[in-house]
Structures are given as structure tokens and as C-alpha cells.
Amino acid sequence: MTDTALKTRLEPAPETVLVTDSGFSLDDWTGPEHRSATLAPEDLTPDLVQNLAPRLPDLDLIRVPFASFADGRGFTLARALRRMGYRGRLRAVGHVLADQYAMARRAGFDEVEIDAALAARQPQEQWRARADWQAHDYQARLRGSRTAPRP
Amino acid sequence: MYRYTDFDTAFLARRNAQFRAQVERRIDGSLTEDEFKPLRLMNGVYLQLHAYMLRVAIPYGTLNSAQMRQLAYLAERWDKGYGHFTTRQNIQYNWPKLRDIPDMLDALGAVGLHAIQTSGNTIRNTTADPFAGAAADEIADPRPLAELIRQWSTDHPEFQFLGRKFKIAITGSPKDRAVTKAHDIGLRLVEKDGEPGLQVLIGGGLGRTPMIGQVLRDFLPRADLLPYLEAVLATYNLLGRRDNKYKARIKITVHDHGIEQIRQLVEARFAEIRPDFTGADQALLADIEAQFAAPTFQSGDTAPYDTAYDNDPVFRSWADTNLARHRRADHAIVSISLKAHGETPGDASAAQMRTMADLAARYGYDELRISHEQNVILPHVHRADLPAVHAALKAQGLATANIGLISDIIACPGMDYCALATARSIPIAQEIATRFEDLKLEHDIGEMKIKISGCINACGHHHVGHIGILGLDRAGVENYQITLGGDGGPDATLGSRTGPGFPADEIVPAIERLMRAYLALRDGREETFLETYRRLGADPFKSALYDSARTKAA
Numbered sequence: 001m002t003d004t005a006l007k008t009r010l011e012p013a014p015e016t017v018l019v020t021d022s023g024f025s026l027d028d029w030t031g032p033e034h035r036s037a038t039l040a041p042e043d044l045t046p047d048l049v050q051n052l053a054p055r056l057p058d059l060d061l062i063r064v065p066f067a068s069f070a071d072g073r074g075f076t077l078a079r080a081l082r083r084m085g086y087r088g089r090l091r092a093v094g095h096v097l098a099d100q101y102a103m104a105r106r107a108g109f110d111e112v113e114i115d116a117a118l119a120a121r122q123p124q125e126q127w128r129a130r131a132d133w134q135a136h137d138y139q140a141r142l143r144g145s146r147t148a149p150r151p
Numbered sequence: 152m153y154r155y156t157d158f159d160t161a162f163l164a165r166r167n168a169q170f171r172a173q174v175e176r177r178i179d180g181s182l183t184e185d186e187f188k189p190l191r192l193m194n195g196v197y198l199q200l201h202a203y204m205l206r207v208a209i210p211y212g213t214l215n216s217a218q219m220r221q222l223a224y225l226a227e228r229w230d231k232g233y234g235h236f237t238t239r240q241n242i243q244y245n246w247p248k249l250r251d252i253p254d255m256l257d258a259l260g261a262v263g264l265h266a267i268q269t270s271g272n273t274i275r276n277t278t279a280d281p282f283a284g285a286a287a288d289e290i291a292d293p294r295p296l297a298e299l300i301r302q303w304s305t306d307h308p309e310f311q312f313l314g315r316k317f318k319i320a321i322t323g324s325p326k327d328r329a330v331t332k333a334h335d336i337g338l339r340l341v342e343k344d345g346e347p348g349l350q351v352l353i354g355g356g357l358g359r360t361p362m363i364g365q366v367l368r369d370f371l372p373r374a375d376l377l378p379y380l381e382a383v384l385a386t387y388n389l390l391g392r393r394d395n396k397y398k399a400r401i402k403i404t405v406h407d408h409g410i411e412q413i414r415q416l417v418e419a420r421f422a423e424i425r426p427d428f429t430g431a432d433q434a435l436l437a438d439i440e441a442q443f444a445a446p447t448f449q450s451g452d453t454a455p456y457d458t459a460y461d462n463d464p465v466f467r468s469w470a471d472t473n474l475a476r477h478r479r480a481d482h483a484i485v486s487i488s489l490k491a492h493g494e495t496p497g498d499a500s501a502a503q504m505r506t507m508a509d510l511a512a513r514y515g516y517d518e519l520r521i522s523h524e525q526n527v528i529l530p531h532v533h534r535a536d537l538p539a540v541h542a543a544l545k546a547q548g549l550a551t552a553n554i555g556l557i558s559d560i561i562a563c564p565g566m567d568y569c570a571l572a573t574a575r576s577i578p579i580a581q582e583i584a585t586r587f588e589d590l591k592l593e594h595d596i597g598e599m600k601i602k603i604s605g606c607i608n609a610c611g612h613h614h615v616g617h618i619g620i621l622g623l624d625r626a627g628v629e630n631y632q633i634t635l636g637g638d639g640g641p642d643a644t645l646g647s648r649t650g651p652g653f654p655a656d657e658i659v660p661a662i663e664r665l666m667r668a669y670l671a672l673r674d675g676r677e678e679t680f681l682e683t684y685r686r687l688g689a690d691p692f693k694s695a696l697y698d699s700a701r702t703k704a705a
Binding site: 041044069070071072073075076077079080083097098099100102103104106107121122123126129135136137138139141142143144 | 158161162165166169172173176180181182186189190272299302303305306307308309310311312313377385388389393423424427428429430431432435
């Protein structure tokens with residue numbers, strides 16, 4: 001794996017909000033930097049995938065950046081990571097809309113990290129409205145028991 | 152026909168409530184216009200030239216009479232009294248107000264219809280053979296698999312923000328009335344050693360870079376369909392270009408990487424995904440299939456048909472042109488032309504929709520279909536009932552006997568409605584239809600597919616028209632290029648451009664010269680235009696187009 005492909009954690013962003021099923025909170029990740037990684041969709045070359053798999057058990061947090069809400073590659077990346085057996089925290093970071101929260105959860109993300117400006121524009125009620133992401137899920141019906149690829 | 156389960160109904164109510172809230176959140180500023188756009192698009196709402204447009208899905212082109220009546224109600228209640236059926240088996244309303252759209256969606260939901268994923272960069276409404284379940288030449292009814300794909304693709308969490316739109320078509324007949332080779336994924340039902348499966352085509356598409364689909368998997372067992380589709384989509388989602396929307400369709404991805412590499416990536420991912428599907432989809436499919444069981448066909452004397460056929464020349468002409476072979480000899484498939492000479496191709500008034508709904512309820516086992524040729528189909532009608540059906544259609548201006556003929560034109564909305572168009576399409580279609588009606592040459596010419604697009608995005612499928620017409624803007628003046636020899640059948644072929652285009656007032660005479668050349672050159676009445684073109688090549692038609700024009704100008 002190349003050093004650029006799998007960086008240790010992002011520069012600390014002071015003004016971000018963490019979104020989970022219960023609403024807004026502050027980032028509570030306190031683990032050592034070497035236990036986390038940032039993985040962008042464009043990094044996911046076949047070579048990287050091969051090299052990444054053995055390292056997954058050593059990671060507790062993977063951040064997947066969303067440069068734009070319109071770029072949905074991160075959803076497929078999340079699915080792929082879960083399918084590869086990653087069990088740690090999986091976080092979508094950046095421009096993700098409240099309307100995409102259920103998609104993010106169903107794809108295998110645990111949480112979304114957004115900046116303060118987006119949090120102000122889309123307050124937590126709008127995110128909580130999508131916290132019932134397990135309801136009305138065609139995929140769950142079609143796949144049977146292994147709905148969420150979370151191991 | 153598929154009836155919504157409680158799950159479908161609850162899903163749709165929830166989805167419509169979400170869209171209602173999204174409209175409010177756009178108004179209160181929670182969503183920027185940029186953010187709202189893909190959300191309205193994935194609910195079928197476009198911003199057109201003059202107004203918002205709502206595109207309603209007619210999944211795999213199948214409707215019952217209650218649904219058709221509701222489409223009529225929407226046209227009257229929230230639009231101008233008509234709707235426009237499209238080449239992807241949808242219906243478009245061109246004049247709704249944004250604040251009314253949530254109510255329109257609720258009204259659709261009441262009859263199990265929706266506008267989900269009829270636009271946007273996501274998996275679109277899956278289209279199918281409009282004669283499915285009725286055609287004599289069918290291997291199997293493709294609609295149960297189409298419904299399964301509808302459920303799988305609806306709100307799929309990975310594929311709502313793809314690089315570009317994604318279209319799937321499925322056919323159960325070797326005749327391929329679904330143009331599967333011109334879709335991102337084309338599916339053809341096949342059998343191998345008695346086992347039902349699918350041939351999977353990939354990378355077809357029209358638009359500004361037309362390409363014919365290639366075989367990705369020659370035989371896919373039916374039970375592998377969803378994981379295989381998911382493997383194709385996941386591969387495309389990560390590999391497809393996102394830097395240039397004109398290079399973002401999967402046909403470009405396939406072209407750039409080559410079919411071999413795509414196949415390798417898809418098969419590897421398929422192996423990973425396959426275990427996720429534990430068989431629940433196959434149990435659902437069995438339920439769906441039961442609902443698509445053929446109706447209990449009535450038998451009985453077909454003498455009323457024979458009597459009308461022998462004695463009424465208007466009925467006979469309609470029967471010869473608009474009926475197709477049903478799998479039962481005492482039934483017929485009725486194509487209702489939405490191409491009356493001089494009218495807008497694909498438009499139907501609310502009154503016409505209700506007439507068609509009534510006929511389906513009374514004579515057609517409550518089934519209707521929309522074809523990609525923008526006509527309406529009654530897939531099962533007993534032959535004894537055909538005279539009554541014809542009479543009722545005639546009273547509503549729906550008995551035009553022109554299916555498959557020169558006036559049965561596919562035309563995109565063009566500059567009359569569309570913000571992207573560079574030229575008008577509808578008036579050209581109307582003028583061609585009325586011209587050949589006046590000449591009384593239509594039936595003599597026989598099978599002829601003219602397809603007109605008002606810009607290079609090719610919504611009118613001009614690349615696969617026997618004659619394709621592409622309207623462009625040349626320094627502020629409409630100019631129409633002609634392509635010849637395209638074919639949307641099982642061996643789909645792209646047409647070839649003849650040469651310079653024609654201005655709006657010269658395109659109809661140019662088509663007339665082409666037709667007169669064909670009539671003079673053909674080897675008897677049995678040889679269609681396409682066959683003559685294939686036998687002789689483009690040269691005699693080019694000289695018909697250009698030599699006489701030059702002579703006239705000189």
C-alpha cells in the first residue's frame with residue numbers, strides 16, 4: 001500500500017459535528033492515530049484492496065471523505081470495506097446530506113461527520129428524521145438475513 | 152399483474168412524505184438549489200423550458216385500468232388535460248406547479264404508481280417488451296424479473312448518486328421489442344439445456360456517442376440476477392468517469408477499459424457479492440411470478456371479427472396494421488396508435504386515457520401496456536370483441552391504422568418543451584405524417600420507422616431509425632441531418648449519416664424524395680425500405696436526397 005493512499009487521520013477540523021442515530025454530538029474518537037485511516041474512493045485500486053485487507057483488523061476508525069454529496073462512490077466503498085471484513089468504526093466525512101443518512105447507514109457507515117455550517121443549515125431534526133433507516137428497506141427484504149453487511 | 156404489497160405501499164407513502172418535506176426544506180433554505188436538484192430528479196421532477204415537468208414511471212410498461220384512469224385524473228386536475236407517453240414507458244406531465252407535485256405523487260401512490268428514479272444519476276425505470284405475456288414468439292414473460300429489478304433498484308443505497316443515469320431493458324422474445332442493445336444493461340431471457348437464464352449485454356446507448364451493447368455474460372442463471380447486476384453497478388460506480396458528464400456513461404467505461412477487463416472486474420465482485428443473497432429474493436420472485444400468471448382467457452366464436460373484416464374496409468385496414476399475433480389464435484394484441492396524423496406523437500388526452508382504461512376493463516382483462524414506440528397496447532383481446540374495440544377507439548380519434556408505418560414516428564419533445572433541444576421535433580413529425588397521409592402512400596410504403604431527435608442527446612432514438620432525423624442549431628437556424636439504415640431490432644444497427652442537413656422547410660420534401668426513390672428501387676412490395684437499403688447501399692438514396700436538390704437550386 002502506498003503512503004498517500006492510506007493516510008493516518010485527517011488534520012483535526014475544529015468545527016465539525018458527528019451525526020449518529022441519536023442526533024448530533026462531538027467527535028468522541030480518542031484512539032491512537034495509527035489505529036485510524038482515511039480512504040478516498042479514488043484510492044481503491046485493485047492493488048490497494050489486496051494490501052488493505054490484512055491491515056483492517058488493526059484499524060478502529062476509517063474515514064471516507066465525500067468531496068461532494070453528488071459523488072456516490074463512497075457508498076460502494078463502504079460496502080466493499082464491510083464485505084472485506086472491516087469491523088471498526090466507519091465514518092463518512094464531508095458533504096453528506098441529511099437525505100443521504102439512511103443510504104450511508106445501509107451502506108455500512110456508522111456515522112457521518114459534517115462541518116458546522118452544514119449542521120446549522122440542516123439541523124439535527126432533519127437527520128433524526130432518517131434515523132429509522134432500517135425501516136422500509138427493499139435491500140433487507142431481498143437479501144434475507146444478511147441485510148447490513150456489518151459483520 | 153403485480154399488486155403492491157403492504158411493504159410497497161408503506162415504502163411509497165414514506166417516500167412521498169420525504170419528498171413533501173424536501174420541497175418545504177428547499178423553500179426554507181435547508182437545501183440549496185444544487186442539493187435539491189438531484190433529490191427532485193430522483194423523484195421525477197425536472198425543470199423544463201417553461202415549467203416543471205413530472206415524469207411518472209410505468210414500470211416495465213404495464214398498467215391496469217384504475218392506474219390509467221388515475222393518469223387521466225392527474226392530467227385534468229394538475230395539468231392541461233393531457234399527458235405525453237415517452238420512449239421509456241413513462242408518462243410526462245409538462246405543466247405542473249412544484250407545490251402541487253407532492254399531492255400528485257400521493258394521488259399516484261393511491262393506485263400503486265410513482266415517479267421514483269425516472270430521472271437523475273441513478274437506475275431508471277426498467278423497460279420491457281410491451282407484448283410481454285401475450286406475444287406468440289416469447290420464451291418467457293420478462294415482467295416478474297423486471298419487477299424484481301424494480302424492487303432491488305428502488306432506493307438502493309449504493310446507487311442513488313452514480314456518475315450518470317443508468318438504464319436497464321429486458322426482453323423475453325428473440326424479436327427484442329425492448330431495444331436491449333441500446334441500454335446500459337440489456338437482458339435477454341434465454342434457455343440453456345432447459346435451464347432458464349439470461350444473456351447480459353452491457354455498454355449500449357444512444358445519445359451523443361451511440362454504441363451497441365456487447366455481451367458481458369452469455370448465460371447467467373436466473374437466481375444470480377440481482378448479485379450480478381449489483382456487481383456491474385458497483386464496478387461502474389467506482390470505475391466510471393466523474394470528471395466529464397459526457398464521458399460518464401458505462402458505455403464509455405466499457406470502451407475505455409475494454410470488455411475483457413470489465414468482465415474480469417465484474418466477475419470478481421460478483422463472487423464477493425453472491426453470498427449476500429441468501430435466497431429471500433428468489434422467494435419474493437416466486438410470489439411475483441404468481442401474480443403475473445396469464446388471465447383466464449375466454450374462448451368463443453370469432454365470427455364477429457371475420458364478418459367485420461370481410462365487410463368493413465376501415466376495420467380491415469386497422470386490423471391488418473394494428474394487430475399483432477397473440478399466443479392464442481382466438482386473441483389478438485391491439486396497438487392503439489397515439490400518432491394520429493398531425494397530432495403530437497405520444498400525447499393522449501384525459502378522455503382518451505379513460506376510453507383506453509374502459510376498453511381494458513371491459514375487453515382486455517384489465518391490462519394495458521405502453522410501448523417504447525409511444526403507443527398504448529391492449530395485450531389480450533378476444534377476436535370477437537375487436538369490432539367493438541375498434542368502434543370505441545374510432546370515436547375518440549384513437550383508431551389510426553398506422554402502426555409500424557411512416558407516420559408512426561418516435562419524436563422527442565424537442566424545442567417545444569425541452570431546455571436542451573436545439574431544434575423542434577414535433578412539428579417535423581406532424582408535417583411528415585400529414586404529407587404522406589395526403590399522398591396516400593403510407594400503406595404502399597409499408598414498414599418504416601422514422602425517429603426524430605431535437606438534439607444530439609438522441610431521446611428520439613434517431614440512430615436506430617430506418618430513417619433518423621437529428622435537429623441541430625446551425626448559427627441560430629434549425630438544420631436537420633438524416634441518417635439511414637438504423638435498426639432497433641435484435642441485431643441493432645446504428646444509421647449512417649447521408650451528408651449535409653436540410654433546413655426545416657426542406658426536410659419533408661427530402662423524406663418524400665427518399666420514399667419515392669425506395670418505391671422505384673424496391674424489389675417488389677415485400678422488400679421493406681430497410682431491406683432495399685441494405686441491398687443497394689446508401690448511394691441511390693444519397694443521390695435522391697442531394698442530386699435533385701442541386702438540380703432544383705441550379
